[in-house]
Amino acid sequence: MLTIAMPKGRIFDEALELLRRADYALPPEFDESRKLVIDVPEEQMRFILAKPMDVVTYVEHGVADLGIAGKDVLMEEERDVYELLDLHISRxxxxxxxxxxxxxxxxxxxxxxxxxxxxxxxxxxxxxxxxxxxxxxxxxxxxxxxxxxxxxxxxxxxxxxxxxxxxxxxxxxxVTSRLIVNPASYRLNGGNIERLVDRLAAVIPQS
Ligand SMILES: Nc1ncnc2c1ncn2[C@@H]1O[C@H](COP(=O)(O)OP(=O)(O)OP(=O)(O)O)[C@@H](O)[C@H]1O
Ligand SMILES: O=P(O)(O)OC[C@H]1O[C@H](OP(=O)(O)OP(=O)(O)O)[C@H](O)[C@@H]1O
CATH class of the missing domain: 3.40.190.10 (Periplasmic binding protein-like II)
Incomplete structure (x- = not known):
C-alpha cells in the first residue's frame, strides 16, 4: 500500500488527470467529495488531500510515502525528501x-x-x-x-x-510540479515506487 499526498487547489486536477492517463482507476469521489483521505484498494493506494505547501511536511514525516509538490514549494522548504520525477504540470x-x-x-x-x-x-x-x-x-x-x-x-x-x-x-x-518521496519509504518500497514512476513517466506531457 502506498500513501500519496495530493495538493488541493490548482495542481490537483492536472495531477488527477495524469494518474488517470497512467491507467490508475481513481473513483468519482476524487472529483466530487470533500473527503481528505481516499482509499483505492484496487490499486493498493491511499490518497491524502493536503494544502500544497503542506505536502512536503506529510512526506518528510513519512505519513505519506509520496507527494506531488510545486518546485517553488520544494525550493522554499528545503525538506528531507527526494525528488523523483518532473511531472511537467502546473508550469x-x-x-x-x-x-x-x-x-x-x-x-x-x-x-x-x-x-x-x-x-x-x-x-x-x-x-x-x-x-x-x-x-x-x-x-x-x-x-x-x-x-x-x-x-x-x-x-x-x-x-x-x-x-x-x-x-x-x-x-x-x-516551476513545474514534482513527484517527491520519503527517503525511508523509497528504501523499503523501491519496487512499487519505481513501477509508479515508470507508469507516470510514460504519460507525462512533453514540453
Ligand atoms: N498562476 C499559477 N499558474 C500555474 N501554477 C501555479 C500558479 N500559481 C501557483 N502555481 C503552482 O501551483 C501550486 C499551488 O498553488 P495554489 O494556488 O493551488 O495553492 P496555494 O497558493 O499554495 O494555496 P492557496 O491559494 O489555497 O492558499 C504552487 O505551489 C505552484 O507550484
Ligand atoms: O500570471 P498569472 O496567470 O496571473 O498567475 C499569477 C498569480 O497566481 C498566483 O496567485 P493565486 O491565484 O494563487 O492567488 P493568491 O494571490 O491568493 O496566492 C500567483 O501568486 C499570482 O498572483
Missing part, C-alpha cells in the same frame, strides 16, 4: 516584479513575498540587502500601496501583473 515561474521605473528604496529596500527563503537567497546572491515582508497571498498588492518596492511571486500568464500595472523585472526559476 509557471518565479519572478521579481515591481512598478515600472520604480527604483529600490536605497535606505531600506523591501520585498514582499510568500517565499521568504527563495527571496532572501536570491537578493543575497545579487549582493543586495533587503528586508523581506512575508505575505500569504495577493502579493501584487504590496507595491501598489507602498508596502514594498518589489515582490517575488509566481507568474503564469502574466495577467495578474498586467492588470495591476506591474512589470516582471527578473526571472528567478522555472
Amino acid at each position: 509557471c515561474h518565479l519572478a521579481v516584479a515591481g512598478l515600472p521605473g520604480a527604483k529600490m528604496n536605497e535606505i531600506a529596500p523591501r520585498v514582499a513575498t510568500k517565499y521568504p527563503n527563495i527571496a532572501s537567497t536570491y537578493f543575497r546572491e545579487q549582493g543586495e540587502q533587503v528586508e523581506i515582508i512575508r505575505l500569504n497571498g495577493s502579493i501584487e498588492l504590496a507595491p501598489l500601496i507602498g508596502l514594498a518596492d518589489r515582490i517575488v511571486d509566481i507568474v503564469s500568464t502574466g495577467r495578474t501583473l498586467k492588470e495591476n500595472g506591474l512589470v516582471e523585472l527578473e526571472r528567478i526559476a522555472e
Whole structure:
C-alpha cells in the first residue's frame, strides 16, 4: 500500500488527470467529495488531500510515502525528501516584479513575498540587502500601496501583473510540479515506487 499526498487547489486536477492517463482507476469521489483521505484498494493506494505547501511536511514525516509538490514549494522548504520525477504540470515561474521605473528604496529596500527563503537567497546572491515582508497571498498588492518596492511571486500568464500595472523585472526559476518521496519509504518500497514512476513517466506531457 502506498500513501500519496495530493495538493488541493490548482495542481490537483492536472495531477488527477495524469494518474488517470497512467491507467490508475481513481473513483468519482476524487472529483466530487470533500473527503481528505481516499482509499483505492484496487490499486493498493491511499490518497491524502493536503494544502500544497503542506505536502512536503506529510512526506518528510513519512505519513505519506509520496507527494506531488510545486518546485517553488520544494525550493522554499528545503525538506528531507527526494525528488523523483518532473511531472511537467502546473508550469509557471518565479519572478521579481515591481512598478515600472520604480527604483529600490536605497535606505531600506523591501520585498514582499510568500517565499521568504527563495527571496532572501536570491537578493543575497545579487549582493543586495533587503528586508523581506512575508505575505500569504495577493502579493501584487504590496507595491501598489507602498508596502514594498518589489515582490517575488509566481507568474503564469502574466495577467495578474498586467492588470495591476506591474512589470516582471527578473526571472528567478522555472516551476513545474514534482513527484517527491520519503527517503525511508523509497528504501523499503523501491519496487512499487519505481513501477509508479515508470507508469507516470510514460504519460507525462512533453514540453
Ligand atoms: N498562476 C499559477 N499558474 C500555474 N501554477 C501555479 C500558479 N500559481 C501557483 N502555481 C503552482 O501551483 C501550486 C499551488 O498553488 P495554489 O494556488 O493551488 O495553492 P496555494 O497558493 O499554495 O494555496 P492557496 O491559494 O489555497 O492558499 C504552487 O505551489 C505552484 O507550484
Ligand atoms: O500570471 P498569472 O496567470 O496571473 O498567475 C499569477 C498569480 O497566481 C498566483 O496567485 P493565486 O491565484 O494563487 O492567488 P493568491 O494571490 O491568493 O496566492 C500567483 O501568486 C499570482 O498572483
